[in-house]
Amino acid sequence: MIELLQFEFMRNALWAALLCSGLCGILGTVVVVKRYVILAGGVAHAAYGGVGIALYLGISPQLGAVGFSLALSLLMAHVMLKREARADSIIGVLWAAGMAAGVIFADLTPGYGADLMSYLFGSILTVAKADLFMMGGLLAVTLVLGFVWRRQIAAFSFDEDFARTRGVPVTLLHFGAVVLLSMAVVLIIRIVGLILVIALLTIPPSVAEKFSRSLWSMMGISCVLSALFSVAGLALAVQFNLTAGAVIIAVASAVYLVSLLLPGRR
Amino acid sequence: MHTEPALSFTNVAFSYGGDPVLQDVSFSVPAGEFLVIMGPNGGGKTTLLKLALGLLSPGSGTVLIHGRAPGGDRSAAGYVPQDAGRNRDFPITALEAVLHGRLGAGSHGLFYSVADKTAARDALERMGVESLASRPMGELSQGQRQRVLIARALASEPKVLLLDEPLASIDPETRDMLLTELASLRSRMTVIMVSHDISAIPGRATAVACVNRNVFYHDSGEILPGMFEKVWGTCPVELVAHGIPHRVLAVHTHDHSEDCAHD
Numbered sequence: 001m002i003e004l005l006q007f008e009f010m011r012n013a014l015w016a017a018l019l020c021s022g023l024c025g026i027l028g029t030v031v032v033v034k035r036y037v038i039l040a041g042g043v044a045h046a047a048y049g050g051v052g053i054a055l056y057l058g059i060s061p062q063l064g065a066v067g068f069s070l071a072l073s074l075l076m077a078h079v080m081l082k083r084e085a086r087a088d089s090i091i092g093v094l095w096a097a098g099m100a101a102g103v104i105f106a107d108l109t110p111g112y113g114a115d116l117m118s119y120l121f122g123s124i125l126t127v128a129k130a131d132l133f134m135m136g137g138l139l140a141v142t143l144v145l146g147f148v149w150r151r152q153i154a155a156f157s158f159d160e161d162f163a164r165t166r167g168v169p170v171t172l173l174h175f176g177a178v179v180l181l182s183m184a185v186v187l188i189i190r191i192v193g194l195i196l197v198i199a200l201l202t203i204p205p206s207v208a209e210k211f212s213r214s215l216w217s218m219m220g221i222s223c224v225l226s227a228l229f230s231v232a233g234l235a236l237a238v239q240f241n242l243t244a245g246a247v248i249i250a251v252a253s254a255v256y257l258v259s260l261l262l263p264g265r266r
Numbered sequence: 267m268h269t270e271p272a273l274s275f276t277n278v279a280f281s282y283g284g285d286p287v288l289q290d291v292s293f294s295v296p297a298g299e300f301l302v303i304m305g306p307n308g309g310g311k312t313t314l315l316k317l318a319l320g321l322l323s324p325g326s327g328t329v330l331i332h333g334r335a336p337g338g339d340r341s342a343a344g345y346v347p348q349d350a351g352r353n354r355d356f357p358i359t360a361l362e363a364v365l366h367g368r369l370g371a372g373s374h375g376l377f378y379s380v381a382d383k384t385a386a387r388d389a390l391e392r393m394g395v396e397s398l399a400s401r402p403m404g405e406l407s408q409g410q411r412q413r414v415l416i417a418r419a420l421a422s423e424p425k426v427l428l429l430d431e432p433l434a435s436i437d438p439e440t441r442d443m444l445l446t447e448l449a450s451l452r453s454r455m456t457v458i459m460v461s462h463d464i465s466a467i468p469g470r471a472t473a474v475a476c477v478n479r480n481v482f483y484h485d486s487g488e489i490l491p492g493m494f495e496k497v498w499g500t501c502p503v504e505l506v507a508h509g510i511p512h513r514v515l516a517v518h519t520h521d522h523s524e525d526c527a528h529d
Contacts, residue, residue: 033356148376155366158356165319165337165345166422167370212357213402 004238009125013244016127017230019135020191020200023184025223026142028201029208029215030177033157038088039076040201042095043182044194045102046072050186051119052102056109061119065186072098073182077175122193122245124234135187142180146219149173154215191230192245200226203252207259229255270333272297272426272456273318275481278327280313286479287313291327293475293483297425300452302467303460305477311460312348314477315430318458319345332425341370344424344455346415348431354404360414361399364389367421389417393447409440416444420451427451429459433466445470 004010031040047065049072054064072094079087118126146153155163156173164170188197208221233248240247274294280287287310295301305311316322317329320337329335332342344367367389368382378386390396393413403411412432419427429448433441441463448457449470459466467474476482 033353151365151369151378154358154362155369158353158358158363158366159347161316161319161321161347162345162366162418163369164321165341165343166366167337167341209355209357213359214357214362218357 009127010238012127012129012132013124013234014231015132016124016135016191017234017248018227019132019139020188021204021226021230022139022223023135023142023188024200024226025204025208025221026146026219027177027181027184028226029205029219029222030153030157031181031201032205032209033215033218034177036080036178036181037198037202038091038095039073039080039178040181040185041198042076042091042098043069043073043185044189044197045095046098047186047189048102048119048194049098049100049105050102052105052109056105062186065119065189066183068098069182069186070179073178074175077178081171081174118193119189120193120195121243122189122191122196124191124244127190131187131190138180138183138187142184145176145180150216157215192248196245196249199249199252200229203249203256204229207256210259210262225255226252269297271295271330272299272332273458274328274330275314275317276328276330278317278324278329280310280317280322280325288317288477288481289479291481293481295456295458295473295483297332297456298452299456299458299472299485300449300470301456301458301473301475302471303458303475303477304462304464309478311477312430314475314481315428315458315460318426318428319343341422342425344419344422344427346412346419346427346429346432348434349408349411349415356403358403359400360390360395360403360406360417361386363403363414364418364421367418370422385423386417386421389421390414392420393417409436409444412436412440412444416448424455426456426458429457431460431462433461433463 005014031037047069050065050068051061052064053068054061057064076091076094079090084090152163152168153173155166155168156170160170185194185197185201188200192200204222204225205218207225208218212218212221229252230248233251234244236242236251237244237247271294275291278291279289291314303311303314313322317324318331318336320329320335320341320343334342336343364386365378365382368378368385387396387399390399393416395410395413395417398406398410398414403414406414416427416429416432419429427448432444432448436444445466448459451457452472472485474484476484
């Protein structure tokens, strides 16, 4: 296993797994406590629509995914903020519509079937340096904003209405979180694919929540768990020649099931 | 000498998507009152509170809290939301939850100041829950949680404390202690409480507002016992102010056969 690290693709995969764990641990915690799970799923599938459209137009799939996800996520965030009674249904429709657009535009573009598969299941072993820099950049931005606004983020996550009465810019934090989340989802899709990105965002924080006394310890524990899942999954995948994304999620799910049996510290 | 009211509504109307919830609401609460807001479900109690907090904006009319529009980071209002045990799993200690009350109260740096922490501990102490400071909120009983949430509002040093159903789902003993504590806060601030519980009024409330699309404000906190069963058939204030003349500040603009029937 260790000797595999002499290959650049393996080192890149490891970096990708670690950077992705940082993003998943921090943003996934917000997803879990703010109940943004359906939004994260919607963004992931909207990204697929963006990829399809980008392939059809002949532009960079990554760019297409970012643009389309961002646009749809802002729409979804708006619907959620209005607290419309049917916000989850509306997001469900956008989710499916994004996916359908991806499939149709891919159909209209000959010869890209294989490429789309990699967006479904991820391809951590083909991660490029440019992806790593983007993930590192996004993680740095997330850490800085998260630190500067941490008290406001905690208040906004715990009790939105109260936070608003204290002058916390709830609307700004809501849209900010959604924008960071949709960028992260698009990048994480490269690693585990859009089908599994929700699991990587929600499983580590769900395990961590049981053992945390603050939002920050929940984020920290989530990052560590996510890194363990990713590295262990990667190692097993290489060892047994399996799809890395699926093995990472299998490891995470197994730990999650075990954690359900454990008593929490609280 | 003119003293500015703690809270005033002037010709306020509010509707959710065309459905009028509040109409033609005008009343004013002098500073230092303990006002209990009562009324049937869907009558607009919570909407009234959210308008006073600036969480909702009136469709028309004016809401002022100590002479200023509600909301903003120097608000005079301290909010105690209804706590139905939602978000119980959220990882936060009692002290950190109370510190959120300091946000916007001049606490703009990267860290909570020593003064913030002192104020938060004082607020916990005032509510008798300082020993729970480092306990996670999820471990607390309903009554303890409610006290911490009141402490959070007190930590912002409000001039007006607004509580939404603070007595719901807590046991009768805790309820009585809470009511006594709330009544004792009157020396420092105006207390406005939404409650279903008509027995919260006697001996404590100094004013009662009945909300059912219109608001009927009564500057008396007396009630005759044994008449609870009639509460939602007629305005409970008919019971409260039985035989005592009381002010009706809202103009009756439509037939109230199913709302509060006043003279």
